[in-house]
Amino acid sequence: MDIMQKLTILADSAKYDAACTSSGVTRGGPPGGKGMGSAVPDGICHSFSADGRCITLLKVLMSNACAYDCKYCVNRSSNDVPRATFTPDELAELTIQFYRRNYIEGLFLSSGVVRNPDYTSEQMIRVLALLRYEHHFWGYIHAKVIPGTASGLVRRLGQLADRISVNVELPSEASLSTLAPQKKRKAIFTPMAEIKQGIAVSQTDIVRYKHAENFAPGGQATQMIIGATPESDYNILRLASGLYTKYDLRRVFYSAYIPTVTDTMLPAVDTKPPLLREHRLYQADWLMRQYQFDAEEILSEAQPNFNPYLDPKCNWAVNNLHFFPVDVNTASFQALLRVPGIGPKSAKAIVIARRHSHIGMSQLKRIGVVLKRAKYFILTDDLPCGIRLNKQTMAKALIDPGSFSLGVEQLSLFDRPELKFLTDTKAPAIQEVREEAATCLASKL
Amino acid sequence: MPGFKIVTNPADLVYLYDGSLAGFFCCVHRSFYERELPIDILPEAADQPSIYPRAYISTDQAKAEAVRASIVKNLSDRVIELTEHVFLCHHPHKEQKLLRFLIFAFGIGPKAAYMLGEDAVADVLEMEKHLLGEVHLLRGFIRFADYGEMLGGVITPKNFVLPLLAAHFANRFPNENFMIYDKTHKAVLAFQGGKLEITMVEEVEFSQPSEDELRFQSMWKNFYKTIGIEERVNPRCRMGHMPKRYWQNMTEMREYL
Ligand code: SF4
Numbered sequence: 001m002d003i004m005q006k007l008t009i010l011a012d013s014a015k016y017d018a019a020c021t022s023s024g025v026t027r028g029g030p031p032g033g034k035g036m037g038s039a040v041p042d043g044i045c046h047s048f049s050a051d052g053r054c055i056t057l058l059k060v061l062m063s064n065a066c067a068y069d070c071k072y073c074v075n076r077s078s079n080d081v082p083r084a085t086f087t088p089d090e091l092a093e094l095t096i097q098f099y100r101r102n103y104i105e106g107l108f109l110s111s112g113v114v115r116n117p118d119y120t121s122e123q124m125i126r127v128l129a130l131l132r133y134e135h136h137f138w139g140y141i142h143a144k145v146i147p148g149t150a151s152g153l154v155r156r157l158g159q160l161a162d163r164i165s166v167n168v169e170l171p172s173e174a175s176l177s178t179l180a181p182q183k184k185r186k187a188i189f190t191p192m193a194e195i196k197q198g199i200a201v202s203q204t205d206i207v208r209y210k211h212a213e214n215f216a217p218g219g220q221a222t223q224m225i226i227g228a229t230p231e232s233d234y235n236i237l238r239l240a241s242g243l244y245t246k247y248d249l250r251r252v253f254y255s256a257y258i259p260t261v262t263d264t265m266l267p268a269v270d271t272k273p274p275l276l277r278e279h280r281l282y283q284a285d286w287l288m289r290q291y292q293f294d295a296e297e298i299l300s301e302a303q304p305n306f307n308p309y310l311d312p313k314c315n316w317a318v319n320n321l322h323f324f325p326v327d328v329n330t331a332s333f334q335a336l337l338r339v340p341g342i343g344p345k346s347a348k349a350i351v352i353a354r355r356h357s358h359i360g361m362s363q364l365k366r367i368g369v370v371l372k373r374a375k376y377f378i379l380t381d382d383l384p385c386g387i388r389l390n391k392q393t394m395a396k397a398l399i400d401p402g403s404f405s406l407g408v409e410q411l412s413l414f415d416r417p418e419l420k421f422l423t424d425t426k427a428p429a430i431q432e433v434r435e436e437a438a439t440c441l442a443s444k445l
Numbered sequence: 446m447p448g449f450k451i452v453t454n455p456a457d458l459v460y461l462y463d464g465s466l467a468g469f470f471c472c473v474h475r476s477f478y479e480r481e482l483p484i485d486i487l488p489e490a491a492d493q494p495s496i497y498p499r500a501y502i503s504t505d506q507a508k509a510e511a512v513r514a515s516i517v518k519n520l521s522d523r524v525i526e527l528t529e530h531v532f533l534c535h536h537p538h539k540e541q542k543l544l545r546f547l548i549f550a551f552g553i554g555p556k557a558a559y560m561l562g563e564d565a566v567a568d569v570l571e572m573e574k575h576l577l578g579e580v581h582l583l584r585g586f587i588r589f590a591d592y593g594e595m596l597g598g599v600i601t602p603k604n605f606v607l608p609l610l611a612a613h614f615a616n617r618f619p620n621e622n623f624m625i626y627d628k629t630h631k632a633v634l635a636f637q638g639g640k641l642e643i644t645m646v647e648e649v650e651f652s653q654p655s656e657d658e659l660r661f662q663s664m665w666k667n668f669y670k671t672i673g674i675e676e677r678v679n680p681r682c683r684m685g686h687m688p689k690r691y692w693q694n695m696t697e698m699r700e701y702l
Pocket of ligand 1: 067075076111121
């Protein structure tokens with residue numbers, strides 16, 4: 001099989017993996033003067049695919065000839081699909097040639113289980129070692145650790161890659177044992193703990209010795225599939241929050257389940273992927289990482305699922321009106337961050353700008369605050385008692401336009417009685433849905 | 446520490462200069478010295494007939510140095526950086542906006558560059574943001590082809606980004622020779638034998654790509670097509686991240702234009 005065919009098969013099998021970032025590492029150039037490669041802290045997107053996702057790494061599987069039979073996966077052993085496997089040389093060469101042409105920031109390498117986890121990991125390590133030591137390649141490498149890999153091999157991967165991740169795959173142990181019976185909980189969390197340990201040691205060593213061993217400087221990540229199993233958004237968010245604290249993860253990625261195989265235990269093949277839900281999870285995740293929100297502030301037992309019309313931050317604001325208004329000239333950075341329409345960047349800018357002059361609406365606009373939303377929650381010099389408009393107008397301003405750009409059909413996935421009207425065959429036009437959502441929200445304000 | 450207030454009176458006058466940064470500093474010198482705020486400042490080459498009288502400001506290195514030194518002394522290195530950045534922008538009135546910013550900054554002192562709520566400051570920061578945004582995108586969107594003796598790529602940016610792209614690619618590919626042709630500004634960034642150079646050119650002709658080169662291009666195009674998930678297709682989102690004007694120079698995008 002020629003390398004073009006292999007690339008097609010192995011990119012196709014890797015495309016459902018959500019994680020494609022090249023961030024978290026700074027490397028000015030190849031150490032030692034030979035070869036090529038650098039890394040910038042924010043990462044670089046080299047293209048955007050038809051689905052609007054950033055392409056930064058050559059994302060492929062080493063092999064899709066998988067011995068496991070995870071029910072949700074195209075590559076499961078019982079599925080009839082073409083199989084291919086890269087040789088380490090082929091893949092290293094392809095990475096270098098793509099990199100020289102500035103197509104990519106580096107390699108994202110994952111794999112189906114060939115024979116067993118250790119054998120697979122050895123193959124992956126060969127690719128990484130070829131890249132680092134033969135080609136002197138110092139671009140970004142993200143490697144997946146196959147659950148159950150021996151700890152010596154996990155170490156080796158960590159030494160060669162910039163980021164490594166073990167996928168938790170599904171948001172609960174029960175789901176894991178029904179849908180991926182060969183992947184045991186322990187096989188996932190043991191390497192995760194080892195990676196955490198490796199990173200921690202390398203960081204203290206870097207403080208102590210100049211030539212400390214590098215270990216996944218871009219940190220550890222994981223990914224889970226959303227919508228294949230019955231967990232609530234609250235369950236998922238709590239799991240993510242626990243992973244962040246327990247394993248010091250840099251990122252948790254959420255991947256809307258796209259049915260590719262028929263199975264009685266899975267959603268029907270014509271089910272639309274829950275994109276809005278995935279979007280809300282990323283928003284909530286962002287609030288936890290960048291805005292100092294707790295999972296418990298975002299969702300609760302009583303409200304276990306996201307509001308389809310409001311982003312999680314707006315949702316928190318309308319449920320905590322007593323917190324507002326916030327005075328932009330005196331409030332703390334943390335309090336500013338709670339205002340819908342003010343993000344970390346604009347909150348920082350406000351804190352800098354107000355040292356030098358008092359802040360009014362026009363300055364806020366200049367700074368990049370989304371006044372359309374923020375104005376209901378703040379006090380400024382020229383707006384000393386906050387804006388009091390009618391609730392319908394306010395509700396309209398707060399509704400997340402993203403809810404509608406992802407398509408009304410997405411909302412039906414929430415499958416809650418109050419949203420049933422959306423799934424009617426005579427579904428009202430988006431404009432009407434919007435009005436109705438606004439009225440519904442206004443009544444709560 | 447407050448600076449010195451510069452009082453300028455609006456003058457019905459357009460400054461013309463040679464288009465260099467030193468030349469612009471001389472315009473600043475003249476404006477401060479004569480206490481006049483010109484209607485516009487234009488590179489000679491961009492001059493168009495109009496009813497306003499012209500004043501040609503000739504470039505004098507000593508004067509330019511004096512202005513630069515005064516900015517460093519009374520303001521900050523950040524203001525120099527900001528000025529250099531804005532000077533690379535394509536905005537037709539960038540010189541005028543920069544002058545207004547400098548007048549404001551000298552009146553306030555070093556903290557001026559952080560007064561984000563002020564129009565004079567916000568205008569130049571906005572331009573800088575646009576420039577740096579384009580630089581960031583192009584670090585990813587430039588496509589090289591292997592022409593044997595060197596890698597070559599073409600860009601058509603709005604701003605003059607080559608000086609800000611140079612270090613990134615030189616660090617990344619210290620052992621390659623490469624060139625980036627900026628078609629908009631008719632300039633070439635060349636990196637050869639470890640040396641960087643930017644030169645103005647009329648036209649650059651690339652030779653025919655080799656078989657091998659075409660093979661990698663088609664593998665890349667194929668990868669691009671494969672990696673998109675059909676069930677999630679979202680052209681608006683893609684366009685938002687990767688505006689169409691970049692597509693013409695991107696191997697995998699050209700066919701979608
Ligand atoms: S291990 Fe499971 S999820 Fe991974 S490729 Fe094999 S079948 Fe798919």
